[in-house]
Amino acid sequence: MELMKSSIKAIIGNIVSAEEYLEEENVDKFEDIIIEAENVFVTGAGRSGLAAKAFAMRLMHLGVSAYVVGETISPAINKGDCIIAISGSGETNTIVSATKIAKKRGSKILAVTSYPESTLGELSDCCLIVKGRTMQEVDDENYMKRQIYGNYTSLTPLGTAFELTTLVFLDAIVSELMEKMHQTESDLKARHTVLE
Amino acid sequence: MELMKSSIKAIIGNIVSAEEYLEEENVDKFEDIIIEAENVFVTGAGRSGLAAKAFAMRLMHLGVSAYVVGETISPAINKGDCIIAISGSGETNTIVSATKIAKKRGSKILAVTSYPESTLGELSDCCLIVKGRTMQEVDDENYMKRQIYGNYTSLTPLGTAFELTTLVFLDAIVSELMEKMHQTESDLKARHTVLE
Amino acid sequence: MELMKSSIKAIIGNIVSAEEYLEEENVDKFEDIIIEAENVFVTGAGRSGLAAKAFAMRLMHLGVSAYVVGETISPAINKGDCIIAISGSGETNTIVSATKIAKKRGSKILAVTSYPESTLGELSDCCLIVKGRTMQEVDDENYMKRQIYGNYTSLTPLGTAFELTTLVFLDAIVSELMEKMHQTESDLKARHTVLE
Amino acid sequence: MELMKSSIKAIIGNIVSAEEYLEEENVDKFEDIIIEAENVFVTGAGRSGLAAKAFAMRLMHLGVSAYVVGETISPAINKGDCIIAISGSGETNTIVSATKIAKKRGSKILAVTSYPESTLGELSDCCLIVKGRTMQEVDDENYMKRQIYGNYTSLTPLGTAFELTTLVFLDAIVSELMEKMHQTESDLKARHTVLE
Numbered sequence: 001m002e003l004m005k006s007s008i009k010a011i012i013g014n015i016v017s018a019e020e021y022l023e024e025e026n027v028d029k030f031e032d033i034i035i036e037a038e039n040v041f042v043t044g045a046g047r048s049g050l051a052a053k054a055f056a057m058r059l060m061h062l063g064v065s066a067y068v069v070g071e072t073i074s075p076a077i078n079k080g081d082c083i084i085a086i087s088g089s090g091e092t093n094t095i096v097s098a099t100k101i102a103k104k105r106g107s108k109i110l111a112v113t114s115y116p117e118s119t120l121g122e123l124s125d126c127c128l129i130v131k132g133r134t135m136q137e138v139d140d141e142n143y144m145k146r147q148i149y150g151n152y153t154s155l156t157p158l159g160t161a162f163e164l165t166t167l168v169f170l171d172a173i174v175s176e177l178m179e180k181m182h183q184t185e186s187d188l189k190a191r192h193t194v195l196e
Numbered sequence: 197m198e199l200m201k202s203s204i205k206a207i208i209g210n211i212v213s214a215e216e217y218l219e220e221e222n223v224d225k226f227e228d229i230i231i232e233a234e235n236v237f238v239t240g241a242g243r244s245g246l247a248a249k250a251f252a253m254r255l256m257h258l259g260v261s262a263y264v265v266g267e268t269i270s271p272a273i274n275k276g277d278c279i280i281a282i283s284g285s286g287e288t289n290t291i292v293s294a295t296k297i298a299k300k301r302g303s304k305i306l307a308v309t310s311y312p313e314s315t316l317g318e319l320s321d322c323c324l325i326v327k328g329r330t331m332q333e334v335d336d337e338n339y340m341k342r343q344i345y346g347n348y349t350s351l352t353p354l355g356t357a358f359e360l361t362t363l364v365f366l367d368a369i370v371s372e373l374m375e376k377m378h379q380t381e382s383d384l385k386a387r388h389t390v391l392e
Numbered sequence: 393m394e395l396m397k398s399s400i401k402a403i404i405g406n407i408v409s410a411e412e413y414l415e416e417e418n419v420d421k422f423e424d425i426i427i428e429a430e431n432v433f434v435t436g437a438g439r440s441g442l443a444a445k446a447f448a449m450r451l452m453h454l455g456v457s458a459y460v461v462g463e464t465i466s467p468a469i470n471k472g473d474c475i476i477a478i479s480g481s482g483e484t485n486t487i488v489s490a491t492k493i494a495k496k497r498g499s500k501i502l503a504v505t506s507y508p509e510s511t512l513g514e515l516s517d518c519c520l521i522v523k524g525r526t527m528q529e530v531d532d533e534n535y536m537k538r539q540i541y542g543n544y545t546s547l548t549p550l551g552t553a554f555e556l557t558t559l560v561f562l563d564a565i566v567s568e569l570m571e572k573m574h575q576t577e578s579d580l581k582a583r584h585t586v587l588e
Numbered sequence: 589m590e591l592m593k594s595s596i597k598a599i600i601g602n603i604v605s606a607e608e609y610l611e612e613e614n615v616d617k618f619e620d621i622i623i624e625a626e627n628v629f630v631t632g633a634g635r636s637g638l639a640a641k642a643f644a645m646r647l648m649h650l651g652v653s654a655y656v657v658g659e660t661i662s663p664a665i666n667k668g669d670c671i672i673a674i675s676g677s678g679e680t681n682t683i684v685s686a687t688k689i690a691k692k693r694g695s696k697i698l699a700v701t702s703y704p705e706s707t708l709g710e711l712s713d714c715c716l717i718v719k720g721r722t723m724q725e726v727d728d729e730n731y732m733k734r735q736i737y738g739n740y741t742s743l744t745p746l747g748t749a750f751e752l753t754t755l756v757f758l759d760a761i762v763s764e765l766m767e768k769m770h771q772t773e774s775d776l777k778a779r780h781t782v783l784e
């Protein structure tokens with residue numbers, strides 16, 4: 001169980017050090033764009049997509065009109081809506097494509113990425129920086145990065161650090177949205193599905 | 197390709213003969229419950245679940261507030277809502293369970309099944325009968341049924357006949373909903389996702 | 393219920409007239425590529441995606457190692473695999489992109505489209521032509537096409553004709569695969585999920 | 589951003605205090621059952637279902653034959669297989685039902701729950717205890733619990749604490765599986781989907 005404990009420690013370590021990149025003004029703007037949007041779409045590939053869904057479910061619990069790109073009943077995105085696009089590298093093909101279409105339609109773009117200077121970051125109206133070794137860096141043969149991250153490859157393989165930190169940050173944003181939207185836990189619970 | 201053609205013929209044959217079980221009053225009621233509902237939930241297991249999703253997508257295109265049970269952003273079901281439950285046998289565990297909960301919450305129940313006298317059929321406010329060999333009958337060792345359906349087991353294996361006929365009937369109901377709700381194809385198209 | 397009956401008639405009409413475009417040699421090749429593949433991936437957007445899933449489920453029942461692009465446990469596609477890409481227009485962005493990547497990886501491409509001369513059709517090793525008014529034609533302002541299809545816009549709105557015909561053709565191919573792979577309905581049933 | 593930081597702190601706090609309930613022998617057994625299983629199924633409702641999918645994806649990356657209950661290509665579960673069922677309360681209807689069927693079929697049961705004495709816990713061959721306020725406790729009107737958890741209701745609403753701790757623990761188990769199965773990050777990466 002030593003390895004398990006080291007892995008948990010590495011995951012928590014990443015969350016804590018990623019906190020330093022959070023900027024108050026930015027987080028505020030991120031939340032306000034969600035609150036002001038008519039519909040909020042979320043999208044992400046693979047495990048980033050699962051983080052997107054986890055957040056969308058809470059947005060629905062909060063009373064936000066939320067949709068997951070690719071799920072059955074997601075309608076057309078329009079001006080007045082926003083899309084939250086999650087991609088560690090900020091370069092995932094399908095995510096960048098969807099974001100470009102959304103931008104052309106006049107929607108606001110919220111990026112969740114490790115790289116604000118990425119294509120996704122550059123497209124965004126507001127970028128939540130979530131540092132964490134991403135799939136892109138796994139590809140990167142750069143020696144220095146290997147040196148830095150080397151020890152973590154088996155503790156948080158592939159995009160694990162980015163994905164889990166994203167989940168935690170987005171759930172923490174839920175707390176702030178509850179306050180800003182005057183929603184109690186009971187309000188959230190009343191919207192929670194009963195068919196399970 | 198002879199077998200393929202025979203299979204297509206068997207599928208069309210099932211659709212045509214199932215039409216005889218459609219009753220005008222019933223179809224009308226089915227449509228009106230959808231139109232009057234605040235939210236419409238759909239549910240089905242396996243390929244019946246895919247038929248449910250295909251219908252839910254068109255409901256969204258029609259401007260109906262539609263949800264798929266089990267998808268991320270489906271909220272609590274309440275009085276004023278309806279649930280469309282699809283099950284050939286009318287006895288699928290998870291579908292019957294969800295329907296019972298929905299009924300307790302005061303929602304209207306629309307059943308799509310081959311057996312109006314099944315548990316699901318009995319629970320329903322309105323039952324769209326879709327005849328077609330179902331998964332239940334595959335289990336049934338009754339000699340007579342084997343005689344009747346015997347030739348079809350490889351042309352429309354398992355629930356194929358039920359599932360495809362359900363899809364066709366529900367899409368035909370979309371036509372009627374378009375008229376009743378004064379929705380043109382352009383209206384539907386304007387709500388179609390653009391992120392694909 | 394007149395409109396419902398007309399819609400069913402239009403759907404069956406489309407299936408029957410689309411049959412004329414089926415070519416024996418082509419269907420055979422389509423089936424053989426599936427049988428010979430190590431893994432079979434399916435992909436499609438919106439309701440074409442639901443048709444893809446319905447077919448993938450039957451492939452699994454047949455004992456084929458099948459995966460749906462975008463579902464949780466779909467692995468990397470490689471040489472020796474094939475991808476079945478469904479798109480009425482043959483131009484759906486995400487589907488064409490996935491197909492191009494699959495081709496670069498050395499996989500065989502099976503297209504299901506109304507347009508063999510489309511980007512998807514041209515990329516394919518084998519193209520199953522499924523005629524039916526597609527989403528693309530809904531966009532097409534060409535007068536002649538509107539004349540031809542005009543009456544059908546409310547009977548089979550958007551891609552309905554293509555999607556349903558695709559479902560029927562793929563299910564008919566299941567019959568042929570059962571024969572070629574010596575699989576009985578009981579074999580299929582034994583692989584059917586029991587957790588529903 | 590104070591609330592966000594408090595929420596992150598509460599989430600990390602829950603992870604750290606839940607670690608105390610981990611027992612080496614138990615974690616080892618959990619991992620070994622996965623390694624020895626022919627097929628590994630995962631299931632969970634709502635956000636626990638998303639945690640289940642996140643773990644299943646990594647199992648696939650590890651080379652395990654993994655399936656998500658309810659996804660398109662999940663086959664019948666049999667003796668020799670195992671199912672990982674995630675439920676904070678251990679009483680979620682659909683999850684307990686699926687687990688009972690799996691047990692009857694002779695599969696091994698791995699529970700992930702806060703309550704080893706729950707129905708799910710009692711059904712299991714091995715139970716990974718993940719402490720964290722669960723949806724069940726949200727319902728619980730017990731004064732003492734409200735006292736204890738009161739401050740956390742808006743920091744980790746509903747099942748947040750359980751769900752995130754589950755994700756972290758399962759990802760930490762991935763590290764141990766990598767070692768036990770002699771899989772490097774490169775091995776995992778080679779199985780990662782390329783179609784996104």
